[in-house]
Amino acid sequence: MSGTLYLVATPIGNLGDFSPRAVETLKSVDFIAAEDTRVTLKLLNHFGIKKPLISYFEHNRAQSGEKIIERLLSGESVALVSDAGMPAISDPGEDLVRLCARENVKVCAVPGPCAAVSALSVSGMSTQRFTFEGFLSTSNKSRAEHLESLREEMRTIIIYEAPHKLMTTLADLKEVFGGDRELSLCREITKIHEETIRTTIEGALELYSTIPPKGEYVLVIKGKEPGGKPETTFEQATERVEFYRADGKSLKQAAKLASEDTGYSKNELYNAILEKNHLNT
């Protein structure tokens, strides 16, 4: 009989959020797999938990995952923890859970703090339907593609961001959603300097041009209003045609897709590109 993998949520700032069940689970398992054993050791010491620790993080997940599965299959139980929050949510764990599913190993959640859900709940945005996008890629191409895929998104959008990248991300968001789009910046959730700033993308850019961003951030962006005027300028819409052209689409297809994305007429876009190309030749 194989053991169980427990995904144990840890505090995202306030140790008071560590649940009694999380403590009991960590005490009961055979060993703990941690994203950073030093970070987890501090937590274990605080709660008086003594347990063997092994490392499971982004760059050893293949080898470490195989070892963990072997031990699970031999009947041991393991708790997986990340540095903060719910494992497997923009944190290591997803692969290990997939391996467990493949091997029919039981996986149990010991739920608790999650920055995305906490930020959404205090954002003031619609919580009826939302999309969690994690971190935007640091590669320019995949980042642009990711943001483009969100241009027409009507659900509330949740993004994780580090403070040193916040201004770049806000500038990129402005390109796609426009400066007037409502945004909640939720920072330092559950910590002393916890703050929710409800503003617009432009407002956030202005704010952080005067003070440096500090702490951990979750950005909660209002989804696109149904119908209404296109938020993009005509020039941006023609750039969109060129984006699809670069992706291998015919001009006709590209104009159609850009028209669907932006609300501008496909014929207008088609003619604008023809004219532009004609002027350039």
Ligand code: SAM
């Ligand atoms: N697994 C975690 C969870 O359940 O929230 C997320 C881990 S991810 C590597 C770290 C990101 O979560 C940070 O860059 C930040 O965007 C967000 N985050 C974590 N703790 C936060 C906090 N206390 N306040 C605001 N954002 C936080």
